[in-house]
Amino acid sequence: MPDALVLLLTFAVTAAVGVPIAYALGLAAIVTALWVDIPLEAVMLKISDGSDDFALLAIPFFVLAGAIMAEGGMAGRLINLAKLFVGAIRGGLALVNILASTFFGCISGSAVADTASIGSVMIPQMVKQGYSRVFATTLTICGSVQAVVIPPSHNAVIYSLAAGGTISIASLFLAGVFPGLLFGACLIGLVLWKTRKMEVVRSEPLTLRKALKVVVDALWGLVTIFIILGGILSGVFTATESAAVACVYAFLVTMFIYRDYKWRDLPILMHRTVKTVGMVMMLIGFSAAFGYMMAIMQVPAKAASLLTAITDNKYAMLLLINLLLLLLGTVMDMAPMILISTPILLPVVKLMGVDPVHFGMIMIINLGIGLITPPVGSTLFVGCAIGKVTMEQVARQLWPFYGAMLLALAIVTFVPQLSLWLPRTFGH
Numbered sequence: 478m479p480d481a482l483v484l485l486l487t488f489a490v491t492a493a494v495g496v497p498i499a500y501a502l503g504l505a506a507i508v509t510a511l512w513v514d515i516p517l518e519a520v521m522l523k524i525s526d527g528s529d530d531f532a533l534l535a536i537p538f539f540v541l542a543g544a545i546m547a548e549g550g551m552a553g554r555l556i557n558l559a560k561l562f563v564g565a566i567r568g569g570l571a572l573v574n575i576l577a578s579t580f581f582g583c584i585s586g587s588a589v590a591d592t593a594s595i596g597s598v599m600i601p602q603m604v605k606q607g608y609s610r611v612f613a614t615t616l617t618i619c620g621s622v623q624a625v626v627i628p629p630s631h632n633a634v635i636y637s638l639a640a641g642g643t644i645s646i647a648s649l650f651l652a653g654v655f656p657g658l659l660f661g662a663c664l665i666g667l668v669l670w671k672t673r674k675m676e677v678v679r680s681e682p683l684t685l686r687k688a689l690k691v692v693v694d695a696l697w698g699l700v701t702i703f704i705i706l707g708g709i710l711s712g713v714f715t716a717t718e719s720a721a722v723a724c725v726y727a728f729l730v731t732m733f734i735y736r737d738y739k740w741r742d743l744p745i746l747m748h749r750t751v752k753t754v755g756m757v758m759m760l761i762g763f764s765a766a767f768g769y770m771m772a773i774m775q776v777p778a779k780a781a782s783l784l785t786a787i788t789d790n791k792y793a794m795l796l797l798i799n800l801l802l803l804l805l806g807t808v809m810d811m812a813p814m815i816l817i818s819t820p821i822l823l824p825v826v827k828l829m830g831v832d833p834v835h836f837g838m839i840m841i842i843n844l845g846i847g848l849i850t851p852p853v854g855s856t857l858f859v860g861c862a863i864g865k866v867t868m869e870q871v872a873r874q875l876w877p878f879y880g881a882m883l884l885a886l887a888i889v890t891f892v893p894q895l896s897l898w899l900p901r902t903f904g905h
Contacts, residue, residue: 481774484509488767498813499756503763506770515773519589520766527765528758528760530638531717537754540628540719540729543585543699544750548695549731549738549803551676551698553592555580558695561688567670570606571666574599574613575620579661580695582624583702588630588848588856591621596863603692612671614864615871618849618856619664619878624843625811626838627657629705629720632845633756636837637762639768639819644833646716647709651899652834656842659895660885667881697730710903757812781825791829795890798822799843808845810855832892836875838896849875 492498503524546610559576563569567700577595585591597618603613625632637644641712704723708714714722731738743849773775788794805814826836848856851872861868889895 479770480513481776481779481833483512484770484776485748489667492809498810499760499763502760502767504819506763507698508745508767509770513773515770517594518563520769520797521588523766523769524762528762529659530642532634532638532642533758533761535629535634535646535717535720536631536757536826537750538717538724539586539634540753540757541747541750542720543587543590544746545699545724545731545738546584547581547590548742548746549727549735551584551731551735552577552581553598554691554695554698554735556595556598557691558704559850560629561691568668569602569666570599571608571613571616573670574603574616575623575661575664575668577659578620579623579627580618580699582621582657583629584698585624585837588621588624588845589859591823592618592856592860593863595621598862600864602696610864613873614760614866615878616664616668617864618860618871619875619882620661621856622842622845622882623657623661623862626653626660627849628653629716629723630841631812632841633837634716635757635761635815636819636840639764639816640823640833640837641820645900647833648900649837650706650709651717651903652838652896655895656838656885656889659888660842660882661882662768663885664745664878667794669697671877697734698727700730701727702803709758712816713837716857731743735877753755761813761816764813767817768820777821778819779879781793781828784825785828790831791831792891794825794829795831795839798826799839799886799890802840802843803846806849807846808853809847811841811844811848815840824887831899834900835893839886842882842889846879846886848883 484505488501488510492505506520508519508524510517556573556577559573560569561581563576564570566572574595577599578591581591581595582787585594596614600610600613600617618893630653633649633653634646637649653872664685700788704726705719708719708722709716722828768788784794784797785886787797802814802818805818822840823833823836827833848854849860851857851868857868857871861871
C-alpha cells in the first residue's frame with residue numbers, strides 16, 4: 478500500500494502544482510519505479526508500447542477530418558440544414574443549435590471543436606433574435622457534449638485502448654448512437670420548456686428552391702458519416718481505415734466542392750492538428766506507464782475489493798461509480814480520466830455483470846459532463862471565450878441543463894439495451 482501511495486501522491490502533487498497531466502503521469506510512473514527499484518527501461522518500454530497501436534491511427538485521421546470540415550464551412554451548412562427542421566417554431570433557433578451540434582458531432586467527434594464551430598455562428602444569431610448571450614453560450618456548450626458520445630468519438634477509441642484493446646471500436650461507435658440522440662432529446666425537452674415564454678423572433682421558412690439547395694450543400698459533408706459507419710458496418714473498412722478514407726473525402730469536399738477554405742491556410746490547420754495529436758499520443762504513452770505501475774502496485778485489485786466491500790448490488794455500484802466519475806470529471810480532463818479510471822473500474826463492473834461496451838457509454842457521458850463543469854471544464858472555457866461571457870455567468874445558468882443531462886445519464890446507466898441494441902443487432 479505505501480508503494481501505491483507514492484504513485485498516487487506523486488501524480489496528485491505534480492498535477493496540483495500545475496504540471497501538465499501527461500507529464501504528471503509520466504513523472505509519477507518514473508518516481509514510483511525508482512522507489513520500488515524497477516528498471517527505468519521497463520517504464521520507457523511501456524511508454525513506447527502504449528502509443529504503438531494501429532488502432533490509435535484513427536485518432537489523427539478523425540481529428541484532421543473534423544478540423545478540415547470545421548474550417549471549410551461545414552458548421553454553417555449544418556446549421557442551415559437544422560433550420561429546415563426546427564427553425565420556424567418557437568424557440569427554434571435554440572433547437573437548431575442542439576440539432577446542428579448533433580450533426581457536427583457526427584463529423585468532428587470533439588466537444589471543443591463543436592463548441593468553437595457551432596458557437597461562433599449560432600451565438601451571434603441567437604443574440605440577434607432575442608436570446609440572452611449567456612443562455613446562447615450555455616446551450617452551445619451543453620449541446621456540444623453530444624460530440625463525445627455519438628460516432629466517431631475520439632474518446633471511444635481511447636476507452637477501447639484503455640480497456641486493453643479487448644473492446645471493438647465499431648461496437649463502441651454503434652453503442653453511442655442512441656445515447657447521443659437521447660442526450661440531445663433531453664436538451665431539446667428542456668429548451669422547449671424554457672423558451673415557451675421567451676420573446677424571441679422566429680426564423681422565416683425557406684422556399685422550396687432554397688431548401689433543396691441547403692439540403693444538397695449539407696449532404697456533401699454528411700456523407701462523411703456514412704463513410705465512417707457504413708464502411709465499418711459493411712466490413713469494408715476497419716475503424717482506422719474508415720477514418721483515413723473520411724479524411725481524404727473531407728479534404729476533397731472542402732477544397733474542391735465547398736471551396737471556402739484557402740490553400741495557403743492548409744499548413745496552419747495541419748500544424749494545429751499535429752500539435753493536438755502529439756499531445757494526445759504523449760498522454761496515451763505516459764498513461765500506459767502509469768497503468769503499468771498501477772498494475773504492479775495492484776491498485777485495480779485493491780480498488781475492486783474496496784468498492785465491492787461497500788456494496789454488491791449492481792445498481793448501487795453503478796450509482797456510486799457515476800457519482801465518483803462526475804466528481805473526478807470536474808478536476809481532470811476527459812482523456813486522462815478515461816485512461817486512468819478504466820483499468821480500475823472496468824474489472825469492478827464486469828464482476829457485477831455490466832457489459833464493457835455499456836460501461837463505456839456510462840463513462841464517456843459522465844466525463845463529457847465534466848467538460849462543461851468548473852473548474853477544469855475545457856469546453857466551458859472555449860464556450861465562454863466565444864460567447865464573450867464570464868464562467869460565473871454561465872455556471873449560474875447551468876443547473877437546469879445539468880438536470881437534463883443527468884436524466885440522460887440515468888437512462889443510459891439503468892437501461893443497458895439503449896447502448897447494446899445496435900451493436901448486438903449488427904453482430905458486434
